[in-house]
Amino acid sequence: MSSQQPETPITTYTIILAGPNDWDQWIGVIKYRADGKYLWEYIDPNVRKGNLPAYRAPSTPLPLAINPYKTTFLELDNDEKEELRALRKHYDRTYKRYKKEEAALRSLRTSIISTISRDYINYTFNRNTVHDVLVSLK
Numbered sequence: 001m002s003s004q005q006p007e008t009p010i011t012t013y014t015i016i017l018a019g020p021n022d023w024d025q026w027i028g029v030i031k032y033r034a035d036g037k038y039l040w041e042y043i044d045p046n047v048r049k050g051n052l053p054a055y056r057a058p059s060t061p062l063p064l065a066i067n068p069y070k071t072t073f074l075e076l077d078n079d080e081k082e083e084l085r086a087l088r089k090h091y092d093r094t095y096k097r098y099k100k101e102e103a104a105l106r107s108l109r110t111s112i113i114s115t116i117s118r119d120y121i122n123y124t125f126n127r128n129t130v131h132d133v134l135v136s137l138k
Contacts, residue, residue: 018117037104043132061087
């Protein structure tokens with residue numbers, strides 16, 4: 001005979017932004033999700049847009065980054081070529097991280113839209129960034 005207790009079902013709740021009284025809990029959930037993907041600093045609605053860190057794709061390293069007098073890979077000497085290869089490997093890793101973050105931002109935007117009351121959906125229209133949406137909803 002088993003002495004285990006019966007499992008208590010876990011109940012989950014979705015916080016819906018249905019009015020000003022919901023804001024603190026709702027934005028707390030959004031912040032938790034954004035923090036998990038290292039994105040909060042880019043979308044924090046308490047920070048003015050001009051003070052947010054820039055969020056853009058990394059630039060592909062070019063030979064000019066190694067030697068301002070050389071514009072093609074073939075013009076570089078062996079050491080410069082090796083340095084450019086190392087920069088490009090770093091770029092590849094950075095670009096992959098950027099693409100993951102970009103997908104996470106799209107997912108977060110979808111999550112935001114799906115957790116607001118129908119009465120507030122108009123606040124999300126014509127907003128270019130997640131930050132813009134959050135500021136509008138706030």
